[in-house]
Amino acid sequence: WAPLRSSSKSSSVRSDSPPNSLLNEANVREGSTSSCGVVTCCQECHSRATLQVMPPGNEEELTILRREVETLQTELRIANTRLQDSERQFQERLASLPAASSKSMETPPSDNNNMAENLVRCYGNLYAAARVDALDALDNLLQLKDADELKSKILFSVIVLAFRSAQSLLTLKKDHIRRILHLPPPPAPGSPQLYPVDPIAAELEKSVAIYLRRTVDKFDLTKNVEEVCCQIWATLYDYPCLKTCSGLVQYVKDAVRLAWGLVNQTPPFILEYEQRTLRRDVHVRFHSSNPESDQIRTYLWPALLEGTGGPCVHKAVVIT
The missing domain is CATH 2.30.22 (Nucleotide Exchange Factor Grpe; Chain A, domain 2)
Incomplete structure (x- = not known):
């Protein structure tokens, strides 16, 4: 029985060996892991050990990254500078917009003079050429073949009625704008000013006058032509042949168009x-x-x- 006790004792001695041997064995078993960057603190925190991965020590890669950051910062500064310049230019253009708009709406005096001179010349041509053509067209009507005085009165009446129609249309358009925008009516000729002059309203009326003057060639005057023709037909109802006289109708169109241009000048x-x-x-x-x-x-x-x-x-x- 003695050997049995001795064996048991040796077994107990091995079991009482210090724990450092276990740590050494563990280090041997985990040697490959420690070489990869795993660090074990101590036995007490072994179960709570964390992986500490060491950053790569590649200085060349860090240098490249720093250069990229510097490049991006430089591009950002350039973009900010351009943005500030664009904003400054936009503010300058925005500030100059009202002045440019008002200048664009103003017609140079030379342009007004040229337009007025051309219209006066057209007025002379209307008598010298268009009136003669209309007179020839009326001569072709059998009912008016020998009525020279009547034909002259018809052509004279056309130009007078054309001016009246154009003046009425101009007054009507301006009155509509005043009513829509609640502007005070202008004083009658020779009467005192009842309301103080509003500079904004005056500027608006000036802009309307410029617009009408610039669009005299394309303004729709169909109703005015019909109005003048109807007045002629109604007055000379005994001569229904006038309705089919294309030369007379063309003369009415020319007279109305010219009258509209003349009444829209300053002064009219x-x-x-x-x-x-x-x-x-x-x-x-x-x-x-x-x-x-x-x-x-x-x-x-x-x-x-x-x-x-x-x-x-x-x-x-x-x-x-």
């Missing part, structure tokens, strides 16, 4: 056909007139004045 042009005494600066005699008389019997063509009381830019053709 007006007709004069009320005076009964010949004036050398306003009237010119027709070839069939009595040269010894200054009493006007008939107007063949009205005079054109530049505004009320203004100078005569085209003389009236009269028979004395």
Whole structure:
């Protein structure tokens, strides 16, 4: 039995060996893991040990990353500078926009003068050419073949009615704008100003006048042409052949278009056909007139004045 006790004792001695031997054995078994960066703190925290992965010591890669960061920072600074410049330019353009808009709406005086001169020239051509063509068209109507005085009165009435229609349309358009925008009405000619002048309203009316003046060539005047024609047809209902006279209708269209352009000038042009005494600066005699008389019997063509009381830019053709 002694050997048995001795064996048991040796077994107990091995079991009482210090725990450091177990740590050594564990280190041997885990040697490959420790070489990969696993660090074990101590026996007490062995169960709570954490992996401590060491960062790679590649300096070249860090240098590349730093350069990329610097490049991005430089690009960001450049982008910010460009953005600030763009914002500054936008603010400058925005500040100059009202002035540019007002300048664009203003017509240079030279342009106004050229337009007025062209319209006056067209007024003369309407008498010298278009009126002659319309007169020839009326000559082709059997009912009017020998009615020379009636034909002259028809063509004179067309230009007068065209001006009245154009003036009425202009007044109507401006009144509509005032009512829509609740603007005070303008004072009647010769009456005192009842309301203080609003600079904003004055600027608006000025802009409307410029717009109408610039669009005289394309403004829709269909109703005005129909209005003038209907007045002629209604007055001369005994001559239904006038409705089929294309030359007369074209003459009405030309007269209405020209009248619309003239009334939209500043100052607006007006007709004069009320005076009964010949004036050398306003009237010119027709070839069939009595040269010894200054009493006007008939107007063949009205005079054109530049505004009320203004100078005569085209003389009236009269028979004395």
